[in-house]
Structures are given as C-alpha cells and as structure tokens.
Amino acid sequence: MGGIDNQKKFVLDWMDNHAKELSDWHQVIWHFAEPAFREYKSSAWYVEKLRAEGFEVEAGSGGMPTAFMAMWRNGAGPTVATYVEYDAVPGNCQAATTRQEPRKGLSKYAPGHTDPHSALGMSALGGALAVKAAMERFGIAGTLKIFGEPAEKVRASKPIHAAKGYYDDLDAAVSFHPAYMLPMVNTTIWDTHCGVGYNYIYTFTCDAPQDWIASDKYSPIPQNHLAARAPGANDALIHFYTLNESLRRSMLPFTGLWSFNEAILTAGQATADNLTPQISQIDYMLRTDSIEQAEIISNVMDNNAEAAAKATFCKWKKTWVAKSRPGLANHAMAQATYDNLILVGAPRWDETAISVAQEIQRNLGLAPMEKPFLPATERLTSPQECERLMRKQMPEWQRYLTSDDYPDYTWHCPTVRLIVARPMLSAPQGYTYPDWVANALGGIPATIDPMIQSAGKTIGATLLDLFTRVDVLEAAKVEFEERTGGGVGGSKWMAPLLPKDFKVPHQYRWPEYVTTARGEEWTIPYRDDE
Structure with missing residues (x-):
C-alpha cells in the first residue's frame, strides 16, 4: 500500500x-x-x-x-x-x-x-x-x-x-x-x-366472442360445445409473435446490431375447453443503437399487433414498461x-x-x-x-x-x-x-x-x-x-424518455414466488414432478 x-x-x-x-x-x-x-x-x-x-x-x-x-x-x-x-x-x-x-x-x-x-x-x-x-x-x-x-x-x-x-x-x-x-x-x-432499451407489453383480449359468427339457430347457448368459436387471444399472440419474427428476419441484417427478446406473461385460459381464450400478454425487450431505430421497430410491431388482433377477433393495447436512454x-x-x-x-x-x-x-x-x-x-x-x-x-x-x-x-x-x-x-x-x-x-x-x-x-x-x-x-x-451543451437541460442534453407521471406496470403477471395452501411455490412450475 x-x-x-x-x-x-x-x-x-x-x-x-x-x-x-x-x-x-x-x-x-x-x-x-x-x-x-x-x-x-x-x-x-x-x-x-x-x-x-x-x-x-x-x-x-x-x-x-x-x-x-x-x-x-x-x-x-x-x-x-x-x-x-x-x-x-x-x-x-x-x-x-x-x-x-x-x-x-x-x-x-x-x-x-x-x-x-x-x-x-x-x-x-x-x-x-x-x-x-x-x-x-x-x-x-x-x-x-x-x-x-x-x-x-x-x-x-x-x-x-x-x-x-x-x-x-x-x-x-x-x-x-x-x-x-x-x-x-x-x-x-x-x-x-x-444503448437504447425499450420494454413494452402487448395485451390481446377477446371480450365478445359470441359476436364473431351468428349464433347457432339450433342452440343459442353462448358456450355451445358444437358451435364455432372465435379464434381468440391465444391465436392473436401466436400470429403477433410470428409477424414479429418476420420483422426480425427482414430488418435485422439492414439496421445494425439491434435485437429483441420476448416473454409470454399470460396465455389463454385455465383449462382446455371449447371456450374462447379471452386474454393473452407478451412482453418485448428491444435493444437498439438509437431512439430512431427503436421508434421504427416499435411502430412496426404496433402494426403487427393490429393485424393479429383483426385476424383473431381481438382488441389489443400496448403498455410501456421502460424506455432507457x-x-x-x-x-x-x-x-x-x-x-x-x-x-x-x-x-x-x-x-x-x-x-x-x-x-x-x-x-x-x-x-x-x-x-x-x-x-x-x-x-x-x-x-x-x-x-x-x-x-x-x-x-x-x-x-x-x-x-x-x-x-x-x-x-x-x-x-x-x-x-x-x-x-x-x-x-x-x-x-x-x-x-x-x-x-x-x-x-x-x-x-x-x-x-x-x-x-x-x-x-x-x-x-x-x-x-x-x-x-x-x-x-x-x-x-x-x-x-x-450546458448540463441538464443543455443544447445536447437528452431528457428522460418516460413522463414524470409514469405509472409503474407492477400489476402485470410477472413471474414470482407465491404462497398457497401447499406452501411457498414458484409459478412456472414449482417442482419438476408437477
């Protein structure tokens, strides 16, 4: 020393x-x-x-x-x-x-x-x-x-x-x-x-599946097991994911070293039945060299979400998680x-x-x-x-x-x-x-x-x-x-990308440990034998 x-x-x-x-x-x-x-x-x-x-x-x-x-x-x-x-x-x-x-x-x-x-x-x-x-x-x-x-x-x-x-x-x-x-x-x-990091969640919902096709005249029960059902939220998520893979293949070689990764937070329903999956959510993490790149890619993904929702009789929304400079x-x-x-x-x-x-x-x-x-x-x-x-x-x-x-x-x-x-x-x-x-x-x-x-x-x-x-x-x-260019607020300064009143998306179904009647568990899944 x-x-x-x-x-x-x-x-x-x-x-x-x-x-x-x-x-x-x-x-x-x-x-x-x-x-x-x-x-x-x-x-x-x-x-x-x-x-x-x-x-x-x-x-x-x-x-x-x-x-x-x-x-x-x-x-x-x-x-x-x-x-x-x-x-x-x-x-x-x-x-x-x-x-x-x-x-x-x-x-x-x-x-x-x-x-x-x-x-x-x-x-x-x-x-x-x-x-x-x-x-x-x-x-x-x-x-x-x-x-x-x-x-x-x-x-x-x-x-x-x-x-x-x-x-x-x-x-x-x-x-x-x-x-x-x-x-x-x-x-x-x-x-x-x-570099730049954007993170956002896309949510697809099918709120009125009974309106997809005219009801079966022989069985007007909304959940008729013999009736056709709306494609629903699972299909929306799958179509959206596939369209984004096309985006990755088409854009990645031409716009430099950027990437995105995804995590499915919610999919479909608790049991497999002849019921329309009502909600699905997927989270995307986007890494780019510039805000301009991030905005372009994000906008293309919005178009993909719109197309996937229309094809599956769903609505969609986008929730921001983060925008880092x-x-x-x-x-x-x-x-x-x-x-x-x-x-x-x-x-x-x-x-x-x-x-x-x-x-x-x-x-x-x-x-x-x-x-x-x-x-x-x-x-x-x-x-x-x-x-x-x-x-x-x-x-x-x-x-x-x-x-x-x-x-x-x-x-x-x-x-x-x-x-x-x-x-x-x-x-x-x-x-x-x-x-x-x-x-x-x-x-x-x-x-x-x-x-x-x-x-x-x-x-x-x-x-x-x-x-x-x-x-x-x-x-x-x-x-x-x-x-x-003069410190905070200067001519070359970059302001925060999120608004001051940004609401933290803590309520979403992020993976976590949970306590149930069976004790503390991990949600996907707890033990290998389950």
Missing part, C-alpha cells in the same frame, strides 16, 4: 475487515433470487440494513414497491450516488454447487442470479459503507445516496427514477457491473456505453475509477477457488486444468485498450453496444461504468460451458467473493475521491457540461 493516503487505506482496510460479513450478506440475496418487480425480500433486506447503518430510506421510491432511495448526510458537500440491484432471472435456478442441480425444493425453471446482480449489489453496498465509515472517521463532508434499483432485466427502475426527479441533485454517480463479455473485463467504459461518456470519471482499480488490483482466485473450478470441470467430463480461470479475469485492461478492442467487433458507425438502464444516470451527472471480472472458466478448444456453470460460480463464496472485494474497494475508493478530491469532481463536471 505504499504511497496510498490514510483515508483511502481506511476504505480498503474496511473492505478487508468486513469481507466475511459481505460474503454472508451476499449469500442471503443470492438465495432469495427474486425476479423483476417481485424482489420483496431482497429490497426489504437492504432497507432494513441501511436504516440500521443510519441512512434515511424511502422505500417504494418512484412508485416501485421494490425500489428504494437511501441517503446519509455528513454536512455540506457533494452529493454522490451508487446503486444496488437484486433481480434474478426465471429459468436459471442453480444451486451453489459444482454440478447442475436446482436450489433445494425448487424446479430448474425458478429464478437464479445470472450476472449476478446479487454480487453487483453487495459490491456497491460494501464500497458505500466503507466510504461512509471513512467520512465519519475523518470528518469528510457530503451526502451519500444508495439507490435500490429493481427489475434491471426489463430496464425498468432507473428510467423511472430519472423521470421522477430522483437523480436531479446528484453531483456524480458510480455504476458497476460484473463482466459479461470479453474484452470488457477489469476496466471502465470509455466511449461505447450501453443511451449512455453518455465521461472520460474523467472513467480514468479516475480505473486508476483506483489499478490500486486495488484485479480479482485473484486462490487454491480453494481453483479446486471448485476443477471439480466442475471433472463433473462435466473434462480434464481439470492447472489454471482453470480465464487469464483475462486476473489482469487489467485500460479503458482505452478496451475501447479499441470493442470497436473491432462493431460497425464503424455504431455508437453503442448491448443495453442496461444505468445510462439514465449519465444524463443527470458525471457517471462511470466499472466492469470487474466475475469468475469465468477457461475452456478446451471448441468447448462451451453450459449456463449453469457461471450461475453456480456466482453463488459459491470462494469463487464470487474475490470479485466483490475488488469491485467494492474500487467503488469505495472512487466515491472517496469524489468527496475529497476537488480536481476529480471538477474535471468530471466540466466534461459533463461540454458533452451536454
């Missing part, structure tokens, strides 16, 4: 001294594994923990039942933020073991942490609590905010918080994500931030944070972690490697070099890649995007690991804790710099003013 000042050493030591607590806390959130908009236990855990740490906490911030905003003041000074996430992904239920198996008592279709957001949140919490302790010890002035951001997998919370003014008073923000693709490992993002770069923040990552160092996997990785390889029928982790996970990549390598994979004209909703912070204050390696295994030539391997490594303490420590220390050190180094914060602010 030669050359490090006492305040920063205190932050890094705090992380070391609380490593066991952070590891144990992470296990709680990882095992909750609650999906988007349904993270009741996870958000409540954070709210309780932060209140116990002396934060003022607004639970349910922005009208989102599982969001929160926590604030701790220590006199007049900058207002700096970071955030935690905690939503899991349906269909990825994996135990923290070295073989493929769901968590005890659940089906493999239940949710699990994939990125993992559980460790994302614990890294940010650790870094924030470390800098809070330093502010108390050394009398550092300022306001520290920690946001609870649910439903990132549908890009929901940050655009909503932004639209409702929660980021308006921030001087700077730190965003962190575990590494999810090469070469973005142990680095900060320079120019190529995440593309990211705004800030080189000053990226460099300052990367400098702290250099100080902290990349994650290191010890002999215990190596043994876990080797056991996974043996269980997959592979020869265990002496060094089973990808070399890239234990070395740093400068933001400039990462940018150069990323651009080699992209069309020259493209500005953004992939999507996340953190860019909504970037338009309200200077924001950095930190990427730290999660445990990733090297593979024999031509071999691809199944998804469960990464999910398991994200829940095993020996393999995920090194990332939490490296990321948490970097976050804490960067937050400390923003509170104590005028040069760092001022340089970031000057750049933000230049890139937005």
